[in-house]
Every structure is written in structure tokens, then in C-alpha cells.
Amino acid sequence: MPTVEVTRHLYRYFPALENRTIRVPAGSVAEVLRAVDEHAPGFSDYVLDEHGALRRHVNVCLNDTIVIDRKTLSDRVPEDATLYIFQALSGG
Amino acid sequence: MSNMILLGTRKGTVIFDRSNSAWIPRPIEHAGIPVCYAARDPRNGSLWASLDHGHWGPKLSRSRDGGMTWEDVQSLKYPEGARYIVQYLPTPDFDPEAPVGQPEYKDATVFKIWTLTFGTAEQPRRLYAGTIPGGLFVSNDGGDSWELNRPLWNHESRGGNLFAGEATSENRWSGTPASIDYGVFEPGIHSIVIDPRDPLHMHIAVSSAGVLETTDGGLSWTGRNLGMLNDYMPNPEAEWGHDPHFVAGCPGQPEHLWQQNHCGVFYSDDGAMKWKKVSMPDAGVHFGFPVAVDAHDGRTAWVVPARADMERMAIGGGLCVARTTDGGQSWQSFRNGLPQENAYDIVLRHGLDVSGDSLCFGSTTGNVYLSEDRGETWRCLGHHFPPVYSVRFG
Numbered sequence: 001m002p003t004v005e006v007t008r009h010l011y012r013y014f015p016a017l018e019n020r021t022i023r024v025p026a027g028s029v030a031e032v033l034r035a036v037d038e039h040a041p042g043f044s045d046y047v048l049d050e051h052g053a054l055r056r057h058v059n060v061c062l063n064d065t066i067v068i069d070r071k072t073l074s075d076r077v078p079e080d081a082t083l084y085i086f087q088a089l090s091g092g
Numbered sequence: 093m094s095n096m097i098l099l100g101t102r103k104g105t106v107i108f109d110r111s112n113s114a115w116i117p118r119p120i121e122h123a124g125i126p127v128c129y130a131a132r133d134p135r136n137g138s139l140w141a142s143l144d145h146g147h148w149g150p151k152l153s154r155s156r157d158g159g160m161t162w163e164d165v166q167s168l169k170y171p172e173g174a175r176y177i178v179q180y181l182p183t184p185d186f187d188p189e190a191p192v193g194q195p196e197y198k199d200a201t202v203f204k205i206w207t208l209t210f211g212t213a214e215q216p217r218r219l220y221a222g223t224i225p226g227g228l229f230v231s232n233d234g235g236d237s238w239e240l241n242r243p244l245w246n247h248e249s250r251g252g253n254l255f256a257g258e259a260t261s262e263n264r265w266s267g268t269p270a271s272i273d274y275g276v277f278e279p280g281i282h283s284i285v286i287d288p289r290d291p292l293h294m295h296i297a298v299s300s301a302g303v304l305e306t307t308d309g310g311l312s313w314t315g316r317n318l319g320m321l322n323d324y325m326p327n328p329e330a331e332w333g334h335d336p337h338f339v340a341g342c343p344g345q346p347e348h349l350w351q352q353n354h355c356g357v358f359y360s361d362d363g364a365m366k367w368k369k370v371s372m373p374d375a376g377v378h379f380g381f382p383v384a385v386d387a388h389d390g391r392t393a394w395v396v397p398a399r400a401d402m403e404r405m406a407i408g409g410g411l412c413v414a415r416t417t418d419g420g421q422s423w424q425s426f427r428n429g430l431p432q433e434n435a436y437d438i439v440l441r442h443g444l445d446v447s448g449d450s451l452c453f454g455s456t457t458g459n460v461y462l463s464e465d466r467g468e469t470w471r472c473l474g475h476h477f478p479p480v481y482s483v484r485f486g
Contacts, residue, residue: 013148013164042164046148049201050169056275057147087147 002026002077004036007086014040029060030073032083047085048073057088094447096486097462098139099454100127103478105141107159107486115462115473121159129442132486133210133219139486140235142205142221150205152221154235168221168229168238170200174245175254176225177263179277195251195259200225203274207442209284212291220294222281224271226250228296230310241310249301249315249332264332268299282441283339287346295339295349295364302334303351303364319367323355337381338441340393348390348419352383352441357395359420370420376407377414377423382444384451391419394446394467396439396453406435413451413467429470430461442482454480 004022011018017040024035030052036043047058054060054070061067061084067075077083097115099106104120105127126144133140139155141162155162178196204224211218217234228241246252251259267277283297292309295316302317321328322335335354342348351358356371356378371378379400386392394415399407410432412425431437437455444453451467454460458477461470 009147045151045167046145049149050167051199051201053201055147055149 001079002032003082004032005082005084006036009087010043010046010085013046014043016040017043026077026079026081028073029062029067029069029075029077029083032077033060033073033085058085059088060085094450094485096132097445097452097473098130098132098141098482098484098486099460099477099480100130100141100442100482101454101458101478101480102126105130105159106477107139108473117474118159121162122153127481128204129207129482129484131208131210131482131484135210135213135216136234138234140208142208144204150202150223152205152208152235165235166237168202168205168223168227170202170227171240173255174200174227174240176200176278177251177254177259179263179267179279181272181275181277182267195263197254197258200227202227203271203276203278204280206270206280206282207284209286212286212288215291218291220284220286222284222296224268224274224280225276225278226265226281226298226301228281228284228310243306243311244296244304244313247304247313265298265301266333268335270299283336285339285341285346285349287341288343289346293346295341297336297339297351299337300335300354301332303336303339303349305364316364317367318365319360319369320353320358321355321369328355338383340383340385342385342387342390344388345390348385350383350385350393352380352395354379354400357383357420359393361390361419368420370416372423375414375423376412376425380439381441382439382453384444384446386446387448389417392417393420394444394451396444397425398438404438406437409433409435411435411437411455411461413453413463413470415467426463426468426470428468429463429472431459440481442484443480445483445485447485450485452483452485454483456480 001023095110097108104122107118108115128144129142141153143151152165153162175197207222209220219231221229229238231238248261249264251263265279268280271278285295287293304313305316337352339351347363349360358367359370376397380398384394411430412427414423414425437457451463456479460473463470
């Protein structure tokens with residue numbers, strides 16, 4: 001099963017995801033992200049908008065490659081992959 | 093007498109509690125998260141904060157225990173098929189003279205939950221939220237779930253019912269600069285005024301479109317911009333394209349409405365059937381963002397004047413609050429207790445509130461001032477708050 005690594009900033013809103021390995025069934029990036037909802041209800045609302053597209057300042061990497069399809073998240077996540085979710089940096 | 097003040101700030105929610113004559117701020121809530129609006133529901137005491145997460149999308153946060161604990165409520169979402177006609181970002185390469193092409197449509201996404209308004213006592217679980225891009229959302233279950241008001245979204249002034257197909261009329265709503273942070277130039281609903289006598293009767297204000305009224309609970313909407321003067325448009329009296337910065341009503345005399353507009357202060361004593369420009373630039377009352385109205389006397393209102401338009405700062409480096417008690421025929425400026433030199437504060441549209449004889453405002457410089465004598469003298473509640481987006485008595 002693929003592993004999902006989440007920016008620690010999201011632990012503030014989803015403490016259930018901290019200090020554990022998140023494994024969900026393989027599928028598209030969209031399916032993997034929605035599967036995280038099973039562990040942390042409401043999670044996908046933080047990274048996806050109401051149309052299922054990645055929010056503007058959120059990035060997702062499949063292993064070491066940034067996901068290109070930000071709109072439908074159709075890329076396949078293989079069994080042995082790691083999906084990283086992180087946010088763009090901002091300050092001020 | 094109110095015993096609580098809520099600030100929505102760039103770094104979280106600040107709550108002041110009254111302790112005898114002192115106002116004591118609590119440690120900040122939602123620390124580090126921009127909060128564009130925070131208020132207390134007078135019907136049940138719930139506290140609300142609209143979180144403007146930079147990364148994670150706008151969220152509503154609610155406390156049912158006076159601010160001890162907070163919970164996320166379900167995010168507002170546009171329904172499938174909610175589209176809008178794209179406005180073009182006013183970037184330096186935008187050519188307003190270029191021929192108009194075919195309209196471009198976009199699926200709506202909530203960028204910002206700009207304001208919250210609580211229903212009347214007869215509708216104890218009704219809430220309203222105004223968003224960028226121009227959505228009015230309604231909850232009938234105390235904020236647990238929300239629904240887009242479709243008659244307003246489908247209004248002919250925005251191109252008609254885009255759920256059903258392509259535009260059947262022109263989009264006459266323009267964008268608000270407050271949307272540019274989200275990479276778009278779209279309208280926003282920042283003012284929702286409910287008639288306390290009749291919950292089916294409401295006014296809303298849109299930047300940049302104008303004021304609309306419903307008398308049937310939101311089933312139909314009519315533009316109410318007669319008398320408005322829009323200095324920067326080719327036709328200042330055009331029906332649409334106005335830029336109300338904030339609209340407030342008098343609860344005791346709901347036909348009295350006030351509007352701090354980009355182009356001056358406007359007043360209506362007939363429920364916005366006709367507006368009258370009542371600002372006096374020579375007296376410094378013209379540009380600004382907020383306006384507050386007395387709860388009982390619809391002719392009494394307060395504004396915090398600022399310099400228009402390219403230098404958005406306090407006038408002459410000094411802060412003042414102006415009050416009228418005669419429907420804008422005359423204005424009196426009050427400066428006692430406010431800084432009169434080296435002040436560059438701007439008070440944003442939700443940054444001023446009134447409760448009885450008390451007024452409070454907060455500025456983008458992080459200063460918060462309170463008056464307990466109807467705006468005549470002021471004292472500072474703190475100089476070092478984050479930039480203040482909203483001030484509401486609880």
C-alpha cells in the first residue's frame with residue numbers, strides 16, 4: 001500500500017495523523033487523498049477545493065516528482081510509492 | 093451594555109472581556125491564522141470566526157462555550173454547476189479598450205468567507221455568509237450546513253442562470269481588489285443587513301456591483317442603486333458597478349441605511365429606494381471603509397475618514413471619527429484620545445462597531461480604540477495587535 005506523508009502543519013488540524021505511518025490503498029492521487037479522510041475526517045477539504053482540484057498553494061509529490069495534473073489528480077499512485085503533501089512557503 | 097469585543101486579525105482572533113471599566117484581552121485564538129471576521133451570535137452566544145487560511149482554504153470556526161474550545165464547521169461549498177463569468181485581473185498589461193471577446197466561464201470556488209450575519213430571533217438557526225466570489229450562503233441549522241442562494245447567483249445582472257447554460261445577459265458586476273490576493277478579480281459580498289421587523293426583507297452590498305434588496309426571503313433580488321454617484325465610471329449614475337465599502341442599517345428604524353462607498357458617504361431614509369450623497373470632503377468626510385449606525389436613531393452614524401484614493405492613510409497623519417446626528421446634513425469630527433501625528437492607520441470595512449453608547453475600532457496598524465461616550469472621546473485598548481480586519485461587540 002502507498003504511504004502518505006503529510007506536512008506537519010496539518011497535524012494542528014488533524015492530530016490523528018501525527019506520529020504514525022499513513023497507508024491507504026493504491027489508486028489515483030485523488031483516490032489516495034480521499035482515502036486519508038477515513039483516518040482524519042475533513043482532511044481532503046484542506047488540500048482540495050470543492051471541485052476536487054488541489055488548492056492553489058498546496059503541492060503534492062509522487063515520490064520525488066511534483067504531480068502535474070492538479071485539477072483531476074489522475075496520476076496513478078503505485079503500491080510502493082510515497083505521496084507527499086506540502087504547502088508553498090509564504091510569510092509576513 | 094456589551095461585555096465582549098471580538099477582533100478578527102491577521103494573526104488570529106482576539107477577545108476582550110469587560111472587567112468593571114477595563115477591557116482585558118485574552119490570549120489569541122486561532123494563533124497564526126488570518127481571521128477576516130469574528131462575531132458573537134446574540135441569539136445563543138456562539139462565537140464565530142472566519143478563517144482565511146493561506147493554504148487550506150477558507151473555513152468557519154465556531155465556539156459554543158464562550159471561546160474555551162473551537163470547532164471547524166463544514167466548509168461552504170459552491171454546488172456543482174455554479175459558474176461565473178471571469179473578470180480579468182487589472183494587471184498592467186490589461187487593455188480596457190481592447191474589444192470584448194467571448195465570455196469565459198469558471199467553476200466557482202470559495203476564496204474568502206468575508207462576512208457572517210445572524211438571522212432574526214424568529215429564525216434562531218438562520219445564518220448568512222457572504223463570500224468572494226459573490227456568493228450569499230444560507231444556513232438553517234445553526235451553521236452546520238450551508239446552501240448557496242441561487243436567485244442572487246443567477247441574477248440577470250451577472251449573466252443570468254449559468255447553471256442552465258451560457259450567459260443570457262451581460263455581467264455587470266465587477267471585481268473587488270480584496271480578491272486579487274487569491275489570483276482573481278471577482279466580486280465579494282461584505283454586507284448583509286436584515287430587517288428586524290421582517291426576516292424576508294434584506295439588503296446586501298457587493299464590491300463592486302452595488303446594493304441589492306430582497307423582500308421575499310431571497311427568492312428574487314432587485315438592484316437598489318438609485319442616487320448613487322460613481323465618480324470613476326463614464327456614467328456615474330449607472331445602475332451597476334458601484335463600490336460600496338460597507339452598508340449598515342439602523343435596527344430600530346430599518347428604512348434608514350448608510351453606505352460608506354468608494355465615492356463618498358451615502359444615506360437613505362427610505363430603505364435604499366433612493367440614496368443621497370451626504371459626505372463633505374471639505375470636512376474630511378468622504379473616503380473610508382466602515383460605517384456604524386445608532387441602534388435606535390437612523391439619522392445618527394459614524395465613519396472613520398481616510399484619504400482617498402491613491403494614498404490610503406489617515407488624513408494629515410491624524411486619526412478622527414466623524415459623527416452625524418442629522419442624516420448627514422452636518423458632521424462633527426472627534427479627535428480626543430486619538431493620535432494626531434505620525435498616524436497612518438486605516439480602518440477596514442468591518443473594523444468599526446457600535447453598541448449603545450460604546451464604539452470600538454481597530455486599524456491595519458494594530459491599534460484598537462474604544463469610546464464610551466458616542467465617539468466623542470477615545471482611549472486605546474492596545475497598540476500592538478496584528479493588523480485588524482474586523483471589530484464586533486459581543
